[in-house]
Amino acid sequence: MSHQDTVVVEWFDEQQPLTLSEVCQAANASAEFLQALIDHGVIEPQGQAPKHWRFTSISINKVKRANRLQQDLGVNIAGAALALELLDQITELKQELALLKAKGSAEHHNP
Structure with missing residues (x-):
């Protein structure tokens, strides 16, 4: 890696609320895009007005995924949502299935 190639790694505390501008910067998205995602229920800020909105770090991942769907597949905001x-x-169903399989396996081995 040359000195011109830089890697920026940002760590976000899952408990630390993020501002609108922090989410925009971390997800490389515009405030308008975030507003559209909020309107479609993809992300949910805490707070009454945009300047008071706070987001969890999970919002960054959702914004990035929505952005990829839109850019890579041409999906509109409603489709991305x-x-x-x-x-x-x-994902939830896979987790539930894994738990059920584990429970069933444990019961089968421990009658």
Whole structure:
């Protein structure tokens, strides 16, 4: 890696709330894009007005994923919101299935 190649790693405390500008910067997205995601329920800020909004670090991941869906696949905001919701449901179902399999396996081995 040459001196011109730099890698920037940002760590966010999951408990530390982030401002709108911090999420925009971390996710490389505009405030308008975040507003559209909020309008479609993809991310949910805490606070009454944009200058008081606070987000969790999970919001960064959701904004990045929505941005990728839009840029790479040409999905509109509503489509990205639906896709992310379905992907989250799939993840939850996989976790539930893994728990059920583990429970079933434990019961089978310990009658």
